[in-house]
Amino acid sequence: MRRSDAAAEPKFRRAPPDARREELIAATLACLSRLGHEGVSVRRISAEAGVSMGLITHHFLGIDALVAAAYESLAERLLAQSRGPALAVAGDPLEALHAYFSASFAPRALDPAIFRTWLVFWSLVPHSPELRTVRERVDRETRATLEALLSRLKRMPGVRPFKVGAARIGLSALMDGLWVELSLNPSSFEPAQAIALCDDWVHGLATGAFPALLALRRAPLHRRRRRR
Amino acid sequence: MRRSDAAAEPKFRRAPPDARREELIAATLACLSRLGHEGVSVRRISAEAGVSMGLITHHFLGIDALVAAAYESLAERLLAQSRGPALAVAGDPLEALHAYFSASFAPRALDPAIFRTWLVFWSLVPHSPELRTVRERVDRETRATLEALLSRLKRMPGVRPFKVGAARIGLSALMDGLWVELSLNPSSFEPAQAIALCDDWVHGLATGAFPALLALRRAPLHRRRRRR
DNA sequence: GTGCTTATTATGCGGTCGCATAATAGCATG
DNA sequence: CATGCTATTATGCGACCGCATAATAAGCAC
Numbered sequence: 001m002r003r004s005d006a007a008a009e010p011k012f013r014r015a016p017p018d019a020r021r022e023e024l025i026a027a028t029l030a031c032l033s034r035l036g037h038e039g040v041s042v043r044r045i046s047a048e049a050g051v052s053m054g055l056i057t058h059h060f061l062g063i064d065a066l067v068a069a070a071y072e073s074l075a076e077r078l079l080a081q082s083r084g085p086a087l088a089v090a091g092d093p094l095e096a097l098h099a100y101f102s103a104s105f106a107p108r109a110l111d112p113a114i115f116r117t118w119l120v121f122w123s124l125v126p127h128s129p130e131l132r133t134v135r136e137r138v139d140r141e142t143r144a145t146l147e148a149l150l151s152r153l154k155r156m157p158g159v160r161p162f163k164v165g166a167a168r169i170g171l172s173a174l175m176d177g178l179w180v181e182l183s184l185n186p187s188s189f190e191p192a193q194a195i196a197l198c199d200d201w202v203h204g205l206a207t208g209a210f211p212a213l214l215a216l217r218r219a220p221l222h223r224r225r226r227r228r
Numbered sequence: 229m230r231r232s233d234a235a236a237e238p239k240f241r242r243a244p245p246d247a248r249r250e251e252l253i254a255a256t257l258a259c260l261s262r263l264g265h266e267g268v269s270v271r272r273i274s275a276e277a278g279v280s281m282g283l284i285t286h287h288f289l290g291i292d293a294l295v296a297a298a299y300e301s302l303a304e305r306l307l308a309q310s311r312g313p314a315l316a317v318a319g320d321p322l323e324a325l326h327a328y329f330s331a332s333f334a335p336r337a338l339d340p341a342i343f344r345t346w347l348v349f350w351s352l353v354p355h356s357p358e359l360r361t362v363r364e365r366v367d368r369e370t371r372a373t374l375e376a377l378l379s380r381l382k383r384m385p386g387v388r389p390f391k392v393g394a395a396r397i398g399l400s401a402l403m404d405g406l407w408v409e410l411s412l413n414p415s416s417f418e419p420a421q422a423i424a425l426c427d428d429w430v431h432g433l434a435t436g437a438f439p440a441l442l443a444l445r446r447a448p449l450h451r452r453r454r455r456r
Numbered sequence: 457g458t459g460c461t462t463a464t465t466a467t468g469c470g471g472t473c474g475c476a477t478a479a480t481a482g483c484a485t486g
Numbered sequence: 487c488a489t490g491c492t493a494t495t496a497t498g499c500g501a502c503c504g505c506a507t508a509a510t511a512a513g514c515a516c
Contacts, residue, residue, distance in 0.1 A: 177401030209437030
């Protein structure tokens with residue numbers, strides 16, 4: 001094989017660490033979305049990335065750190081996809097929220113593969129400190145985004161005052177629940193209905209239909225009474 | 229060891245199939261709640277039950293059928309725990325719904341082990357026809373329960389008419405979302421707040437705060453128009 | 457008791473897993 | 487063109503996996 005000596009192509013390419021890390025993250029997401037929890041495997045992920053197993057332990061502290069990085073990557077992407085359209089609406093807070101809902105229930109957000117991936121993350125949260133850390137940061141961003149939108153709504157004239165924090169809990173729960181059901185059983189209802197239910201919820205919030213969420217004027221401390 | 233000949237205890241006991249099946253289901257639930265998806269293992273489950281691996285394939289068509297049976301067992305138990313208190317309230321539909329919420333967010337329903345188990349079921353749904361079948365039946369029962377409660381509410385004087393089916397979708401999504409968040413992060417809010425949010429949602433529904441859920445009087449067929 | 461049914465166990469096989477360790481080679485630097 | 491750093495591969499090891507198959511024995515009918 002004398003001829004190949006000169007044109008011998010390298011047996012592997014040496015990539016800058018950051019690029020390699022991105023490749024591994026992409027491969028991880030591909031495995032998780034295709035195989036679910038069975039995709040969490042050093043062998044599978046490295047094969048998907050077209051590299052050898054050792055690279056994972058070399059570029060990450062371990063498989064858990066890699067999965068956590070993948071979680072962060074996907075979560076940031078999804079958040080950006082929902083937040084972008086919402087923040088693009090400058091005026092009416094109701095429309096901004098509607099844009100957020102529409103983007104959150106767009107087809108690409110309802111891809112079953114994403115749900116499969118998410119289940120893996122959820123099931124790893126209790127056992128993986130790295131994943132829990134990432135999740136806390138991602139959660140904080142998501143909360144901040146939703147609370148910002150709700151705060152805009154609250155400042156709108158004619159809107160009954162409400163507790164932003166508590167409202168965010170309810171709204172994100174409603175959205176998550178709708179997303180889960182739609183992911184598990186796409187035929188159970190239309191995405192448009194999910195959006196309408198979220199819009200309705202916001203409407204109820206704005207019109208003061210939720211007694212427990214109303215921001216009541218607090219009495220001065222010395223006048224507070226505790227029911228017994 | 230002549231002595232032991234007479235008192236030789238049996239090497240195993242022969243159980244009636246139904247009882248053995250229950251034991252295996254219990255062992256399965258124990259493994260799933262303790263180990264999550266790693267608990268789905270013929271070896272682990274049979275060890276947990278104190279029997280040999282072969283028994284699983286003997287009493288069930290396979291591991292998938294066993295897991296499906298475990299899903300059904302747990303789901304029925306949880307449903308009964310929530311439905312019982314709700315149906316025990318004969319009078320006020322609002323109180324019946326409140327009882328349903330209270331039971332659904334009681335400590336035993338928020339056990340992290342249950343969530344871990346549930347994640348396994350969810351992630352198996354796409355791949356296991358048996359599990360999907362069971363899930364459809366369980367879902368139908370849950371839907372029926374909630375819709376019955378909502379129908380009672382709808383018949384209450386003074387309550388604005390609404391679409392029961394659509395309302396059920398929203399309410400169960402809200403409940404599921406709250407349950408997921410609480411299971412993932414028990415310290416993010418109090419169970420009592422989850423109950424209050426559900427009560428609020430029902431209050432909004434009853435007072436007609438949800439435009440898209442209002443049961444509008446339908447125009448006669450020949451007068452229907454489709455917007456373009 | 458005796459025998460039959462079948463619930464139950466024991467064992468082996470091929471495969472994949474994570475991990476550790478040693479060898480290799482790309483590539484920048486001089 | 488030589489050299490060193492380190493990204494990368496290759497390989498072996500022990501453990502666990504699901505599955506299949508043959509052997510065993512519990513307990514009921516007679």
